[in-house]
Amino acid sequence: MQIGFYFDQTRCTGCGACQVACKDWHDIDAGPEKWMRLAYTEKGKFPDVFVGYLVSPCWHCKDPVCMPACPVKAISKRDKDGIVLVDENACLGNQACDVKCLKACPYDAPQFGETAGAKMIKCNFCVDRWEQGKLPSCVEACPTRALDAGELDDLTAKYGSCTHAEGFKYSERVMPSVTFKPKIPK
Numbered sequence: 001m002q003i004g005f006y007f008d009q010t011r012c013t014g015c016g017a018c019q020v021a022c023k024d025w026h027d028i029d030a031g032p033e034k035w036m037r038l039a040y041t042e043k044g045k046f047p048d049v050f051v052g053y054l055v056s057p058c059w060h061c062k063d064p065v066c067m068p069a070c071p072v073k074a075i076s077k078r079d080k081d082g083i084v085l086v087d088e089n090a091c092l093g094n095q096a097c098d099v100k101c102l103k104a105c106p107y108d109a110p111q112f113g114e115t116a117g118a119k120m121i122k123c124n125f126c127v128d129r130w131e132q133g134k135l136p137s138c139v140e141a142c143p144t145r146a147l148d149a150g151e152l153d154d155l156t157a158k159y160g161s162c163t164h165a166e167g168f169k170y171s172e173r174v175m176p177s178v179t180f181k182p183k184i185p186k
Helices: 019-027 099-104 137-141 153-159
Strands: 004-007 037-045 047-057 075-077 084-086 145-150 176-182
Touching: 004 047, 019 037, 019 137, 047 145, 137 145, 145 153, 153 176
Parallel strands: 004 176
Antiparallel strands: 004 145, 037 047, 075 084
């Protein structure tokens, strides 16, 4: 089984509730650390203007390149569901390892704090919630229901298998676990 996300770009208003819920659930201080990021795209000229948003958690790729990039194997992928996790105790930190995992990831999911020796952190699919049969906090917090999560096969059966969205480039190399309903610029 492989877990994944669904994102309906036509419903997202960029409110940031997913980001707040993530920080709140994981007790992340205010500041630059964001396990869930939100990108904004604006194109065109009045009256033909396009505005779109794109959420960016860790996509828990089918073939995550961050794993082999880690010199101490602190990043692993669970066999039972495909969730990519970090062992912060094994991580060397931002100075000792030259942040190889961050450089390898095409989606910039791995992050390091600004303090010396900060360990790598990233979206963990709210694994504690998932194991209790609950959805990730970002999904439950979305007021427009632009996000969903679950088994990728179930998501593609429900929503389709679109792998493109405005501002997102699907990597055949890593195969991010996501399906979209894209918002198409006019």
